[in-house]
Amino acid sequence: MIKNNLIMARLKSQTFKGNKLKISILCLAITSVLVGCNGCNGNKQEAVATSSQPAVSSTNIGIWPKLNIAVKADADIEAKVAALLATMTLEQKVAQMIQPEIRDITVEDMRKYGFGSYLNGGGAFPNNDKHATPSDWVNLAEAMYQASIDDSLDGNRIPTMWGTDAVHGHNNVIGATLFPHNIALGATNNPELIEKIAAITATEVMVTGIDWVFAPTVAVVRDDRWGRTYEGYSEDPEIVREYSAAIVKGLQGAADKDFLGDKRVISTVKHFIGDGGTLGGDDQGNNVSSEQALLDIHGQGYVGSLTAGAQSVMASFNSWHGSKVHGNKYLLTDVLKGTMGFDGFVVGDWNGHGQVKGCSNESCAQAVNAGLDIFMVPTDAWQPLYENTIAQVNSGEISQTRIDDAVSRILRVKFRAGLFDKPSPVNRALSGETHLIGAIEHREVARQAVRESLVLLKNKGNVLPLSAKQNILVAGDGADNIGKQSGGWTITWQGTNNFNDDFPGGSSIYQGIEQKVKAQGGKVELNVDGHYKNKPDVAIVVFGEEPYAEGVGDIENLEYQQGVKQDLALLKRLKADGIKVVSLFISGRPLWVNAELNASDAFVAVWLPGSEGVAVADVLFSKENGELNYDFTGKLSYSWPASANQAQVNRFDENYQPLLPYGFGLNYGEPNVLTDDLNVITENTTASLASITLFESSVKSPWKMMISDSHTTSSMTSSIIENKALYLRTIDRDVQEDARRVLFNGSEKGLLAFTSSSTTDLSPYGKANSTLELTVRLTEKQNLAEQQAIYLAMLCGEQCQGKVNITKQLSLLAVNQWHTLNIDLNCFVKSGADLSNILSPFSLQTAAPLNIDFTNVYIRPGNLEQATISCQ
Numbered sequence: 001m002i003k004n005n006l007i008m009a010r011l012k013s014q015t016f017k018g019n020k021l022k023i024s025i026l027c028l029a030i031t032s033v034l035v036g037c038n039g040c041n042g043n044k045q046e047a048v049a050t051s052s053q054p055a056v057s058s059t060n061i062g063i064w065p066k067l068n069i070a071v072k073a074d075a076d077i078e079a080k081v082a083a084l085l086a087t088m089t090l091e092q093k094v095a096q097m098i099q100p101e102i103r104d105i106t107v108e109d110m111r112k113y114g115f116g117s118y119l120n121g122g123g124a125f126p127n128n129d130k131h132a133t134p135s136d137w138v139n140l141a142e143a144m145y146q147a148s149i150d151d152s153l154d155g156n157r158i159p160t161m162w163g164t165d166a167v168h169g170h171n172n173v174i175g176a177t178l179f180p181h182n183i184a185l186g187a188t189n190n191p192e193l194i195e196k197i198a199a200i201t202a203t204e205v206m207v208t209g210i211d212w213v214f215a216p217t218v219a220v221v222r223d224d225r226w227g228r229t230y231e232g233y234s235e236d237p238e239i240v241r242e243y244s245a246a247i248v249k250g251l252q253g254a255a256d257k258d259f260l261g262d263k264r265v266i267s268t269v270k271h272f273i274g275d276g277g278t279l280g281g282d283d284q285g286n287n288v289s290s291e292q293a294l295l296d297i298h299g300q301g302y303v304g305s306l307t308a309g310a311q312s313v314m315a316s317f318n319s320w321h322g323s324k325v326h327g328n329k330y331l332l333t334d335v336l337k338g339t340m341g342f343d344g345f346v347v348g349d350w351n352g353h354g355q356v357k358g359c360s361n362e363s364c365a366q367a368v369n370a371g372l373d374i375f376m377v378p379t380d381a382w383q384p385l386y387e388n389t390i391a392q393v394n395s396g397e398i399s400q401t402r403i404d405d406a407v408s409r410i411l412r413v414k415f416r417a418g419l420f421d422k423p424s425p426v427n428r429a430l431s432g433e434t435h436l437i438g439a440i441e442h443r444e445v446a447r448q449a450v451r452e453s454l455v456l457l458k459n460k461g462n463v464l465p466l467s468a469k470q471n472i473l474v475a476g477d478g479a480d481n482i483g484k485q486s487g488g489w490t491i492t493w494q495g496t497n498n499f500n501d502d503f504p505g506g507s508s509i510y511q512g513i514e515q516k517v518k519a520q521g522g523k524v525e526l527n528v529d530g531h532y533k534n535k536p537d538v539a540i541v542v543f544g545e546e547p548y549a550e551g552v553g554d555i556e557n558l559e560y561q562q563g564v565k566q567d568l569a570l571l572k573r574l575k576a577d578g579i580k581v582v583s584l585f586i587s588g589r590p591l592w593v594n595a596e597l598n599a600s601d602a603f604v605a606v607w608l609p610g611s612e613g614v615a616v617a618d619v620l621f622s623k624e625n626g627e628l629n630y631d632f633t634g635k636l637s638y639s640w641p642a643s644a645n646q647a648q649v650n651r652f653d654e655n656y657q658p659l660l661p662y663g664f665g666l667n668y669g670e671p672n673v674l675t676d677d678l679n680v681i682t683e684n685t686t687a688s689l690a691s692i693t694l695f696e697s698s699v700k701s702p703w704k705m706m707i708s709d710s711h712t713t714s715s716m717t718s719s720i721i722e723n724k725a726l727y728l729r730t731i732d733r734d735v736q737e738d739a740r741r742v743l744f745n746g747s748e749k750g751l752l753a754f755t756s757s758s759t760t761d762l763s764p765y766g767k768a769n770s771t772l773e774l775t776v777r778l779t780e781k782q783n784l785a786e787q788q789a790i791y792l793a794m795l796c797g798e799q800c801q802g803k804v805n806i807t808k809q810l811s812l813l814a815v816n817q818w819h820t821l822n823i824d825l826n827c828f829v830k831s832g833a834d835l836s837n838i839l840s841p842f843s844l845q846t847a848a849p850l851n852i853d854f855t856n857v858y859i860r861p862g863n864l865e866q867a868t869i870s871c872q
Contacts, residue, residue, distance in 0.1 A: 220232060
C-alpha cells in the first residue's frame with residue numbers, strides 16, 4: 001500500500017520555485033489506493049456524452065473575466081493602422097488574411113499577392129531539405145520579405161511574417177537546442193526556468209530570420225489517451241496559467257521592458273479553447289464541458305498568457321458541444337475579443353476552417369464572420385480561398401467591417417512587433433549568428449530542465465544513486481536514441497525517421513552514462529537487447545513510447561506495449577539473472593506500466609527530455625565520494641494511472657484513486673512506496689487478445705522499418721530511402737506522412753520489412769483466428785499476374801519464414817483506390833513460420849516491378865471472417 005501520510009505531507013508542502021505558489025490539494029482521496037486497484041474509472045467531473053450531444057443551449061458571458069492586459073492600446077499605432085488600412089484595396093486586405101505554407105507557394109506568389117504571413121509546417125524546410133542550414137532559413141525569410149514589400153505587382157509594401165512551430169526549442173532546425181516537452185517542464189515546478197527556455201527559443205528562432213512562434217500550448221489535459229498530452233504542462237489549470245504567462249514573457253519580452261525587441265518573437269497561445277478536454281481524448285474531437293468548466297479548467301492558460309500580452313491566439317480544431325471553434329462566434333468574438341479584451345489576431349490551425357459546417361478548405365465565410373482573422377491554409381487551397389473570400393465580401397456574405405477589423409488586428413501586431421521599422425531578415429541583429437543555434441549556454445539551460453523534470457517513482461533498497469565505479473549494462477532501444485528521447489515535433493512533424501546524426505551537438509542518455517562511468521573508472525557496456533559479456537552489477541534499461549504527434553498519438557487505453565511485451569520480457573530476463581534493474585521510461589504521458597514497475601528495482605519517468613540526454617546521468621549517479629551530484633526534484637504534473645483504463649485520472653475527481661498522485665516524486669533517501677506485486681490484470685489482458693498495431697503513420701515499437709536487396713540493408717533514416725531493388729518514401733493519405741510508397745524496380749529481389757533484434761511470441765494469435773491486416777493502394781495499372789510473385793512474409797530467422805503469395809489478390813484491386821487485405825495467420829504457419837519466434841511480422845518481398853502504397857498494418861485476433869486469404 002502507498003504510504004498515504006508521506007504523500008499527503010509532500011503534496012501539502014510543495015511550492016513553486018520563484019513565486020512560491022502553493023499547489024492546492026483538492027479531493028485527494030488516496031486512502032484506498034492499493035497496489036491492486038483495478039477498474040478505477042477516472043474523472044467524472046465532466047459529463048459523459050455521445051458525439052450526438054446537442055450544442056450548448058445557453059451561454060453565460062458574465063463568467064468570463066475582463067483582463068488587465070499588460071500591452072495597452074497605443075494611440076500612435078492605432079493612427080498608423082487606420083491610415084494604412086484606408087489605402088488598402090479589398091484584394092490587399094484579404095491577402096493579409098491568407099497564410100500559405102512554404103511547400104505550396106513561391107517567392108513570385110508572395111510578390112504577386114503580398115500574403116500577410118506564411119508558415120512552415122512540421123517537416124517542411126527551405127528547399128525541401130531536412131538538413132537545410134540556418135543560412136538557408138534566413139535566405140528564404142529574406143526572399144519572402146523582399147517579395148512582400150515589392151509593390152510592383154500588388155501595390156502593397158506591407159512586410160510579411162513567418163510563423164513556425166518552435167514548441168520545445170527551434171525544433172525544425174538541425175542543431176538547435178531541444179528542450180524537454182511541456183509535460184516534463186510541468187514536473188520542474190519552475191516558472192523562472194520556463195521563461196528562460198522561452199527566451200532562448202526566441203533567440204534561436206531569430207537567428208533564422210523568423211518573426212513568429214506558434215507557442216505556447218496551454219491545454220489542460222483531461223484524458224491521457226490524447227496524442228497531444230505531452231504538449232500540456234499539467235493537469236492543474238493553476239500551473240498552466242502560471243507557465244503560460246512565463247513563456248509569453250520569455251518569447252515576446254515583458255510589456256514594460258524589451259517587448260518584441262530584436263531578440264524577441266511574436267507568440268501564439270493555442271489552441272483556443274478546450275482542446276485538452278475532448279471526449280475520449282479524441283484529437284480534434286468534441287468538448288462537452290460546461291461553460292464554467294471551460295473557463296475554470298481550459299481557459300486559465302489564456303488568462304495568464306493574454307494578461308502577459310500574447311499577441312496572437314490560434315483557434316482550436318475541437319468542437320464545443322458540437323460546434324467547431326473555428327466557426328464559433330460566441331467564443332472567438334464575444335468571449336475572447338469582447339469580454340476578455342484581446343486586441344491581437346486569431347489565426348486558424350492547419351485548414352481548421354475547412355472543418356466548419358458548410359465550409360471547405362477553399363471557402364469559409366463562416367470562420368471569418370465568427371472572428372477568425374488569418375486562415376492557415378496549406379496545400380494549394382490558398383488560391384481559391386483567397387478568391388472566394390473576396391467574392392464573399394463583394395456579395396455581402398462577409399461584411400467589409402469584419403474584414404477591416406481582421407486586417408486592423410494583423411497590422412496592429414505588425415506595428416507592435418516593429419516589422420515596418422526593422423531591417424530585413426538577413427540584416428536583423430541576430431540573423432546569421434549561427435553560433436547561437438545550439439549554443440553551449442543554451443544547452444546548459446536544457447540540461448537543467450532535464451535534471452529538474454525527472455521523476456523518481458520507485459527506488460527499492462535505495463538502488464539509486466548509482467556508483468559509477470560499477471560494471472554497468474545499458475540496454476533498451478531508447479538508450480542511444482536522441483530521436484526517440486525527443487519525441488514528436490522534432491525536425492519532422494511526427495518526430496519519426498530521425499537518427500543521432502540529425503542532432504549535432506546533442507547527446508543520448510547512454511552518452512551521459514558512458515561519460516560518468518568512464519570518468520570514475522567503472523565499466524559500461526551498451527547492448528540494446530540486454531545481452532552482456534560479463535555479468536553487470538546493475539542494468540539501466542531505457543525504453544518507452546516511439547515519437548508521435550497529433551492524431552497519430554491517440555490511443556485506446558493506457559497499457560504500455562499492449563499485446564507485445566518485449567520491454568517487459570527484457571526487464572524480467574535481467575531480473576532472473578540476479579541483476580538489479582533501473583528503468584528509465586520515455587513517454588509523452590503517464591502509462592499503465594505496473595508489470596514493468598514490478599520488474600524494476602528503480603523506475604524513473606524521464607518524459608521526453610530533448611537533445612540533452614547527457615543530463616539524465618547527472619542525477620542517476622553519485623560523485624566519486626558518494627555525495628550527490630543532483631537530487632531528484634521533479635514531481636508528477638499528471639497523476640499516474642492505476643489501471644489501463646484510468647485515462648481520465650486527475651486530482652479534481654471525487655473518486656480520485658491513482659497509482660501515484662499528482663505531485664508525487666521521491667527524493668533520494670526517502671522510503672520507497674511501491675511494492676513488487678502491483679496488479680497486472682485488467683480487462684484488456686483477461687477478456688481477449690488485443691489487436692497489435694504494426695504500423696499507423698509510423699512503424700510501432702519494438703519494430704523498425706528496413707529495406708534490403710541482395711547487396712545492402714538500410715534502415716529508414718529519412719523520408720526517402722532506396723537501394724538497387726526498391727525506393728521507399730513517406731506520403732500523405734489522411735494526414736501528413738501517414739502512409740508509405742514503395743517502388744520495386746524489378747531488377748532484383750527487394751524486401752521491405754518491420755524488424756526487431758528480439759523475437760516476439762505471436763503463437764496466441766495463431767490460435768485466435770487472427771489475420772494480418774493491411775491497407776494498400778496500387779498507383780498505376782500493372783500486369784501483376786504475368787510477372788514474378790509478390791509475397792507477404794513473416795520472418796523467424798535466417799532459415800525460417802512463412803510466405804504467402806498475394807499477387808492474385810493485388811491484381812484484382814482497382815487502381816488509385818485504398819483496399820484492405822486480411823491474410824489468415826495460419827497461412828504463414830503452413831508455409832514455415834514459427835509464430836513463437838517472430839523477428840519480423842511483416843515483410844513485403846518481390847523481384848517483380850511493383851508500385852504500391854500501404855498504411856495501417858495490424859494483427860487482428862478473431863478476424864478470420866474478414867480474411868482475403870484463408871488457410872483453415
